[in-house]
């Protein structure tokens with residue numbers, strides 16, 4: 001079951017409980033606790049020495065009395081790494097070690113709770129879990145584990161893919177340290193570099209963890225040397241672990257406690273908390289994840305938002321342990337959740353400062369707004385579903401604050417939305433979540449990057465939708481600019497040639513070329529964003545047999561020679577298929593577009609011409625000859641009910657088509673166009 005549904009189930013059970021019984025004043029009565037305790041028998045807290053040990057109830061209650069954790073006994077840390085280097089698996093092991101989840105709980109990558117994360121095996125949302133751990137500082141002579149001081153540890157598991165680095169940077173705002181996980185065989189990769197700098201610039205204490213040392217090709221010494229040469233990290237500080245076999249894991253939490261400083265907040269100061277994330281629950285409304293920087297938050301308090309000035313009552317407050325666990329209070333330095341009756345997504349702004357109502361506090365710095373790299377139209381597959389899609393997008397954006405949404409309309413597709421995403425994977429994941437979590441079927445238009453066009457009257461416009469440009473931009477446009485990125489590419493040295501060729505084909509400019517060690521090359525390129533959003537990474541992977549790693553950060557705009565490419569069906573332009581391309585590539589892209597469309601549009605009762613044009617100049621053309629698609633063609637004789645079934649299926653398929661003029665276009669045609677670069 002996905003995280004959201006599990007969390008909402010928990011909330012539902014709490015809600016139900018509060019109707020039939022007074023809300024539990026002690027944790028003993030909490031049904032969630034009962035569930036955990038029953039599930040775990042003696043195992044839940046008895047996994048190891050030094051942890052919030054004992055299965056007994058009062059021990060759990062002791063842990064959850066948050067007043068016993070002054071900031072000196074709190075550590076907030078993230079796990080950051082390149083994709084697939086083992087963050088989520090390491091998080092699983094730490095949750096098990098501390099008894100927060102049962103060992104062998106069933107599902108690996110426990111904190112990857114969304115269906116899309118499980119299906120794709122990637123982390124998309126940062127997830128926080130609170131753990132309790134007993135620790136004896138070096139030199140302190142406390143031999144009995146029971147007498148050792150207990151620490152509250154907030155672990156934030158972060159995504160590795162470049163599209164989700166906004167999640168990483170937001171998570172780091174709640175932390176004082178980070179475990180930088182590096183695969184012992186693959187070594188430092190592009191996102192290792194990017195994540196290191198994110199943590200470094202946030203002044204976090206970085207603990208290098210060389211993971212997967214169980215692999216036959218593991219070479220921890222080589223990785224240590226890379227960490228030293230690239231980041232000046234002391235090789236003796238690196239922890240060697242295998243999250244798979246458990247080797248070396250016992251050093252991780254002691255290192256977290258001893259090396260990472262406690263959070264700096266002051267309990268006695270007025271309340272200030274940072275809104276880190278939010279999601280929508282059917283019953284409770286918006287659930288906010290917060291980091292309490294100063295002061296104390298209690299259930300029943302009245303709080304207000306610095307961004308909107310709106311006041312709210314705190315209806316519920318607690319920690320993620322790892323599910324929502326009410327505690328009634330959060331002290332400074334702690335990370336947890338707050339339910340405050342927010343009903344709309346617009347109220348929960350990530351990066352907002354929440355404080356006690358009417359108190360005047362300096363707002364926290366918040367976050368840099370998300371930078372949208374790719375824009376695409378999102379339309380309901382069936383035009384009558386617009387309201388349902390509107391509702392679904394509103395709910396989903398509450399859980400994914402990095403998507404921008406504005407309404408738009410298209411002559412071909414009707415009413416819809418223009419959405420801004422952090423990258424193509426982000427866009428893909430957003431669509432998948434709309435479908436899986438909200439049952440919405442959508443058609444998305446060709447993704448575009450945000451261009452700037454200057455018109456002859458001197459005005460400049462940001463263009464996120466190619467359809468917004470006049471068909472012959474050359475008539476009025478005097479200059480145009482496109483966004484660029486600074487890309488980091490790390491590859492084994494034998495692949496340098498093909499990668500340089502690929503980058504030049506994509507209009508890249510090499511900025512740096514150096515060796516990380518005897519086998520691996522580090523390259524920096526400036527590339528137009530348009531050239532990397534579509535299929536660059538796949539091609540890079542394929543020409544390097546999967547060994548390349550790639551990351552990018554946004555850079556400034558550069559002047560460019562851009563044209564609008566229109567697609568016409570039977571002479572009629574389809575606004576949803578228009579795209580902006582570099583003049584030099586227009587011919588090739590136009591040809592590919594019409595060929596793709598020819599493959600995906602079925603023959604119809606009349607001839608269809610498909611054209612790609614710049615202004616009035618047609619640069620590519622294909623024709624689909626007339627014919628009714630006979631779905632019964634292969635049905636020689638046979639049962640009449642079988643024929644009826646096929647015709648019904650054809651009718652059903654037609655519902656999923658978009659009619660542009662007189663031409664029916666299947667959804668897949670729109671999807672396929674996304675892949676043309």
Ligand SMILES: Nc1nc2c(ncn2[C@@H]2O[C@H](COP(=O)(O)OP(=O)(O)OP(=O)(O)O)[C@@H](O)[C@H]2O)c(=O)[nH]1
Pocket residue numbers: 081082083084085086087088089090109121122123124158159160161211212213214215241242243244245
């Ligand atoms: N041999 C070995 N495999 C491991 C180890 N740790 C993780 N893995 C495997 O590596 C793969 C990726 O692990 P994840 O924990 O999902 O990696 P991640 O860094 O969280 O991935 P993203 O969230 O997509 O960035 C999984 O198949 C794990 O089973 C390890 O110590 N040894």
